[in-house]
Amino acid sequence: MFEVRIINGNTTYNLTTDPRFSVINVDGLTPPPVTVNTSANAGDGSFFNSAYVQPRNIVMTVVFNGDIETTRKAFYDIVPIKKSIKFAFINKNRAVLVTGYVESIDIPLFSQRQQAQVSIICPSPWLPRYGGESRNFTNVDNSYLSCSVVYGGDVETGVIVSSSFTGSATGYTLTNVATGDTFSLNYVFQNGDYLSICSRFGELYARVRRNGSYINLTPYIVSGSRWIKIQRGTNELRVTMSTGLVNTSTGVNYIELYEGV
Numbered sequence: 527m528f529e530v531r532i533i534n535g536n537t538t539y540n541l542t543t544d545p546r547f548s549v550i551n552v553d554g555l556t557p558p559p560v561t562v563n564t565s566a567n568a569g570d571g572s573f574f575n576s577a578y579v580q581p582r583n584i585v586m587t588v589v590f591n592g593d594i595e596t597t598r599k600a601f602y603d604i605v606p607i608k609k610s611i612k613f614a615f616i617n618k619n620r621a622v623l624v625t626g627y628v629e630s631i632d633i634p635l636f637s638q639r640q641q642a643q644v645s646i647i648c649p650s651p652w653l654p655r656y657g658g659e660s661r662n663f664t665n666v667d668n669s670y671l672s673c674s675v676v677y678g679g680d681v682e683t684g685v686i687v688s689s690s691f692t693g694s695a696t697g698y699t700l701t702n703v704a705t706g707d708t709f710s711l712n713y714v715f716q717n718g719d720y721l722s723i724c725s726r727f728g729e730l731y732a733r734v735r736r737n738g739s740y741i742n743l744t745p746y747i748v749s750g751s752r753w754i755k756i757q758r759g760t761n762e763l764r765v766t767m768s769t770g771l772v773n774t775s776t777g778v779n780y781i782e783l784y785e786g787v
Contacts, residue, residue: 530586532604533612533623539604546597547588550641554584555615555622557785558651582648584613584626589641598633598640605644607631613646614656620787621656624648650727652681652783663765663776671765671776675756679782682755684725689765689776691719697768702754704761710748715770725753726781756780 530549532539541547559580564572590597605611607628614623626648633642663671677683687700695715700723701708709723711732720735721743730753732743754763765776 527617529614529616531614531616533614534604534606534609541588541604546590546592546600548591549586549588551587552584552615553586554582554646555653555787558582579651582624582626582651582653583629584624584646584648586613586644586646587641588644589639594640598642601642602631605631605646611646613648615653615787616656617787620653620784622653622784622787623656624650624653652683652727652785653787655679655782655784658779658781660777660779663763663778665771668771669766671771671774673763673776673778675761675763675778675780677756677758677761677780677782679758680785681783682757683780683783684727684729684753684755685763685778685780686726687723687754687763687765687776687778689721689774691715691717691721691770691773692775693717693770693773695767695770695773697766699766700754701764701766702756702761703764704757704759705755707752707754709751709754711743711746712748713743713746717773723754725755 528542530541530552532541541549560577561580562577563575565575566572605628610625610627612623612625626646629645629647631642631644633640661673661675663673666672698713699708699710715721715734716736723732724730732747733740734743763778765774767774
């Protein structure tokens with residue numbers, strides 16, 4: 527058994543429990559296609575140049591029940607063309623929620639039993655887990671803050687690391703011990719500051735909220751820093767400070783990414 531939900535704005539539609547609709551097929555939930563670029567050489571075969579994963583295309587087929595005219599018009603409101611929607615697929619093993627854009631709605635109007643085939647283009651090829659995870663950092667001997675994240679996704683993902691300050695702090699560095707990557711800020715934090723560092727796909731930012739306003743910290747990123755990602759398996763994240771470690775509390779939020787369901 528499975529569930530299909532469409533989230534349009536603030537409204538969630540469960541198409542598998544709505545008697546007006548019968549979801550009979552969903553394509554595009556397996557790993558997406560990969561484009562492999564090669565170049566010819568002087569002999570047999572070719573040289574590998576690069577490879578990238580293509581955007582995901584989800585195609586859903588829905589049969590209309592009840593009063594067909596009324597149901598069809600209601601369906602147009604649920605999946606408006608060109609608009610951004612969230613598509614959720616839930617089965618006994620995985621629950622995923624992906625953002626996409628309605629490319630087309632194909633409905634043979636003169637068939638005996640009308641059905642719609644909806645094409646949704648998802649710019650990100652990965653399937654995010656429906657619901658995120660959060661962890662808190664602990665203070666280790668007043669030397670650093672540490673958090674162990676056991677990541678069960680198929681591909682690496684970005685995180686949101688948030689720190690709040692109850693006093694002055696300087697020399698903020700975030701590290702993933704598993705990968706060796708570090709992200710440092712040359713900035714003086716004040717009492718009441720709230721720092722957010724986001725390395726998710728399409729959402730790279732570092733900013734601090736102070737007195738209700740946000741300050742962009744991109745100019746304060748230390749040269750050589752890398753946006754911190756987590757990989758499959760155990761990742762130890764650490765926060766070190768030049769001063770003010772005891773004034774800092776930190777947490778991390780992340781969403782597992784899957785290649786397919």
